[in-house]
Structure formats: C-alpha cells, structure tokens
Amino acid sequence: LELTLAIIKPHVVKNPIVLKKIREIIINNNFKIIKSQRKIMTPNDANAFYADHKEKFFFNRLFTFMCSGPSDIHILARENAISKWRQIMGPTKVFYAQYSHPQSIRGKYGLTDTRNATHGSDSQESAEREMNIFFHDFDTL
Template sequence: MEVTLALLKPHVVRNTYAMQQLKSLIGSNFNILAAKELRITKELSECFYADHKDKFFYHRLTTFMQSGPCYAIILQSELCIQKWRRLMGPTKVFNAVYNEPECIRALYGLSDTRNACHGSDSAISARREIAMLFPEFDIGQDRIGAN
C-alpha cells in the first residue's frame, strides 16, 4: 500500500457541490487516513511550493493558496500516487479540458494556478508534504512508497 497527499484548493473548498462530488469520488477510490480543512499561511505556502520559487507563477500560486481554506487529505491505496495523479489529470487546465475532460482539473479547474487540486509527485514529496500539513500524523517508513 502507498500513501500520498491530496490537497483541494480554495476555490474548490468554497464550492459546496464540488466538495460533495470530490469527497465521494475520493472516498470510493482510496482509504482516507486523515483529512482536515486548514488555512495555509504565507510561510507554509512558501515552504510547500519552495520547488517553484524561481518560476514566474510562484507569487501568484502562493498568494492564491492563502486566499481561503484548503482541504488536505492523506490517501492510501495500491499505486496511490499514480492513481491520484491520474484522477487529477494534467496540471494545465487547458490540456485537461481537451485531453481528459472527465478528470478533476477539467471539471473544477479555472486556470493553471487555480487547477483545483494538488497531489504529491513522488514518495519523497508525499512524505515531506504530509509532514508539513499533518505534523501530528505518524507517516511511518512502511506506508509511503511501499507496494
């Protein structure tokens, strides 16, 4: 079993219908180990997206992530990272709409920054991101990246 982080972005959390649909979709595809609504601070946003610090969209992304509550979820399943990333679809909403119209980002994404959700891209990222958003959660060596 593998574990990953799923993060629903502020504009999705504000949309009651989208949240209902996504919670149902997520619950039917994964074991949910932990979930919570949280406000991401400036410091946390900058740390979370530190890999993008030199990119043109960094300020826009970190500012947006502070604009309202997010919903963070620790997911578990076989091939969890790959499975969640497939459900999210392409990062760029334009590509998602035209190439995978049923994916989460095609249905709920507004722009490349407001693309509805985030998912860890590797076991290393999952471990780091879960520790940031769920410091109280004991990840355990055997949970992340183990199949």
C-alpha cells in the same frame, strides 16, 4: 498501501457542490482518508510546500491564491495512491486537461492553471515531505 497528500484548493472548498463531487471521486476510487484538515495555508506553509517552485513565473499567484482561503488537506491511502491520484486529477494545465482528459478532476473542475482544483504528491519522497508540513504528529513509517 501507499500514502499521498491531496489538497482540495480554496475555490473548490468554497463550492459545496463541487467539493462533494470530488469527495465522491476520492471514495469511489477506493482511497481511504487517513487524515484531514481544513486550513488556510500560512505564508510559512506555502513557502515550505512550494519551495521547489520559488523561482517560477507563477509562484506569486500560486502563493497568494493558496493563502487566500481554506483548503482541505488529506492524507489518502491506496495501492499506488500517488500515481492513481495524479491520474484521476489529470494534467496540470486546465485547458489541456479539458481538451485531453475531460473527465479528470482538473478537466471538469479546474478554472485556471492556478485554480486547477487539486494537488497531488508526485513521488514517495515529496509525499513524505508534504505530509510532514501539515501533519506534524503523523508517523508515515
């Protein structure tokens, strides 16, 4: 089994109907939820989590949004969890997701490129790094 870090972004956590739909998608795709935490990201969390994006033009709005309210942060387990979760999420950019992958999570529930509903780790290395930011006591070995 592989682990991935999934984040349900703040605009979804505020919307009980969409939150329930996304939880159903997680369960129906045979992910096991290993750890969960509802948390308002601190500036420290967001800086560490998005360190690779610090120089990008969208960093400030992403940072501000992710610290604006609670996110649901999950460690998910499944065979090929990382690529499967990213496949179910769909493309990063919401208008492209709506057009090319209308049944994906971002295609259905994304509002903007910042508020694109969910996050998913992009490699085993980043999954490990991201899990350590939010679950300090979690031994991934």
